[in-house]
Amino acid sequence: MGLHAAPEFRDTRKMLASTLTAALRVRNLRKTFKDVVAVNGLDLEVRAGECFGLLGPNGAGKTTTIEICEGLTEPDSGEVELLGMRWDKDAAELRQRLGIQLQETQLADKVTVLETIRLFGSFFRHGPPASEVISLVQLEEKANSRVGGLSGGQKQRLALACALVGDPDFLFLDEPTTGLDPQARRQLWDLIEQFKLQGRTILLTTHYMDEAEQLCGRVAIMDHGKMIALGTPRELIASIGVEHMVEFSAGGTMRPLELAPLRRMEGVRDVQAENGTVQMQVTELHRAVPALLDELERQGVPLTELRTHSATLEDVFVTLTGRHLRDE
């Protein structure tokens, strides 16, 4: 793989450089809930100014990890260093500099958007005026509406606004678009892109690979409390050595499709059949597709559906774990 979570430092100069640029550093983090190991020896480093994604299926330990980093959950062991500070010593100062958006927070329904922002704003020493925060998340028209009357996307943007009231240096976003419709998701992505341009450091969790590809400079893929891959989305995709995926359904199964000849074809890495669709990992699309068509012709199996796409983070996850991100 060649992808490791914690870089090994060979000399102090590099270490120093890293100290200066690491906004968050997590070492050997462990957390167990009753008999479930949520985080199992995790190392992580988020550099100042980057948007870092924790990608993984539900139950991978993403939320536990982010909540430990946010100082909301005590780890069983391990270290967290955030903006050069530690939770046990500098909690008050850290809280002032973080913007946090939690999964599933329901803000008070009877209070208006403006009142909510003013409330959250009052906890921070610094920060832009409430009206500015509201226009930042494009809720101007809803400023005097009660939270209970907002749509899912609007509530999520308000949650984002609550994370921004203190003009944070570090932004934690836990599944910011889960449960939103595609349009609301795009809108939220645009907002997050803006924060990136403002130079804030962002750590976000998601189980949508397209979200991670879209927003994150670097991504860590988590599974069962461990990091199984780290890098830019492009590097991760390149790491599986496959550029394209070919998916097809061969219908009218008069006789079963033989997979072995497909595996032997030139430019094909791997073939998997699942619920009537066949997925082929392919390095050379222009060779593999004609060969596939010829082979189906030879076997006399009619093609009902054919799709190709460039490999995604989802494919990386499937390659690494043999499971789909959304299986769980």
Place this chain on the structure above:
Amino acid sequence: MSDITAIPEIRPREATAKLPRGATLADHPLVQLTLTRFREFLREPEALFWVFIFPILLAAGLGLAFRNRPADVLKIATVTPELARSLRQDKLLDVRQLPPAAADEALRTGKVALLAEPGPGNTVVFRYDNTNPDGRTARMLADRAVQRAAGRVDPVAVSDRLMREPGSRYIDFLIPGLLGMNLMGSAIWGMGFAIVDARRRKLMKRLIATPMPRPYYLLSFLLSRLIMLVVEVGFLLGFGVWIFKVPARGSLLDLAALCVIASLSFGALGLLIASRVKTIEAASGLMNLVMMPMWIVSGVFFSAQRFPDMLQPVIRALPLTATIDALRANMLQGADLAHVASQLLVLAAWLVVCFPIALKLFRWR
């Protein structure tokens, strides 16, 4: 990959001029939290009903049901016209002459309080239930009417001078009771539901993820409770004094002090109940479990003295009993704080015990 240079462009956060938060009072976190408490409360029509309208409806309803009427006219039955004539001499008796079977039936079903029948010789038999106060009264009135009709002359002449003094009526007893019940209800419900709801919504977890000083959160409940107290107590008390002419003989300052300490004790109890509960249903059950016995035994609607002596020490140790006893002493007897020291002590004890335990048990998530 382990080389830093492999990482794509890193844009350090520009040193933007951080705007200091407006230092006005309105932007103080405690003010904002308290305002939020008020908004949530005032925008909840049901809560407004339970706190303001319900006690007054209750007072009005019960005041009406138990109003001091001119002495009751009692319904009695008899079976002979002679007896009926004698009995009708008394204006406080409503006498019906019925056939024996119907008279029996009327007595059995409680339609009449007493049945007068001729006995053997020149005697009269009164049939009535002597555990029923109406029956006993009817017995006295019927006896007097029969004796007088037969020619009895009372040896001593008496005359009545009637007085109806405010302070001894049922409504006078009731208003302090309702006041105490209201203090308990709004502190426990107001605190309990709001806290459990915020926990259930993970709003509390969100708040502690901000730099909000945690004691402010609880303090905002206290502040809003105390401000609401003025309105609530003023409303119910004003209603009682103005409409029902309930006396407020004690010092108002003492009364205010009583209400504050009672609210604090009940608030601590509410906080304790809500310290860990995660669902509204569980909170509701727990609150009712705590409050229901007090509604019954603490003397809201009838005197707590009616319960067996053995239970009295326990009943007196309950915060609602202490509150109501102290309120009655203040309003009806004009007692000062020194006279209700034992009740104050009970309330203080509840506060001192519940509050630290509640803080110890309290969970933000």
